[in-house]
Amino acid sequence: MTANAYVLYLHGFRSSPRSFKARVVQKRLEELGRERELICPQLPASPKAAMELALLLAERHAPHALSIVGSSLGGFYATWLAERLDVPAVVINPSVNPLKNLEKHVGVTTAWHSDEPFEFKQEYIAELAALRVPRITKPERYFLLAATGDEVLDYRDMVAHYAGARQHVIEGSDHAMSEFPQYVDEVLAFCTQGVTQ
Structure with a gap:
């Protein structure tokens, strides 16, 4: 990864920067002496506000020094951002x-890592609809990491949506993805390759 490269990590619904996978990425970057490369914000419940925040953070570093890692709903967000900014994205x-x-x-x-209540409003569904990417434009921009045992989402939908990636x-x-520590190096390697291409 170049000296001024950054990884923007986007957590999932009801999650936070303290999520399991976010902590795994943070720990691995720390071990590599690259902890300053991680950007991992707490995303607002509003999808529109979440993407405004992500864009604000991303555009400081995009398009030449940024890659995105998104998990679950964060993967949905990462896809919208990758299409908009033309940056590499790992979707988990x-x-x-x-x-x-x-x-x-x-x-x-409430969030998984907090007792603080938050409201997911009806209008947020329309905000999600506005962010949907019906078809990715550059499959080579993406790396899909999917589990067949996902009990929340169907991995076959993921495989079809990211065809060619x-x-x-x-x-x-x-x-x-309890075994994520086994795959974090593969994720970061893709980020490195995408930014330096």
Whole structure:
């Protein structure tokens, strides 16, 4: 990775920068002496506000020194950003069409890593619809890491949506991708390759 390269990590729904995979990425970059390269914001519940924040952070470093890693809903966001900024993205068990999954979560809920309540409003569904990428334009821009054992999202939807992209389909595992430490080097290597191309 170049000296001034950055990884923007986007967590999933009800998640945070303290999520398992975000901490794995942070720890690995620290071990490599590259901890300053990680940008990992707490995303607002509003998809529109989340992307405004991500764009603000990303555009400081894009397009020549940024790669994006997104998990679950963060993978959906990462795809929209990658298309907009023309940067490489790693999508981990990404939500391909969160409109059909998140409608049932409208209302007040809490994050996994906090007791602080937040509201997922009905209008956020329309905000998600506005961010949907029906078809990716440059498959080579993406690396899909998907688990067949994902109990929340169907990996076959992911494989179809990212057709032509680099794909690593893991047999078994789960939505959280408990074995993610085994794959973090592969993820960071793709980020490095994408930024330096």
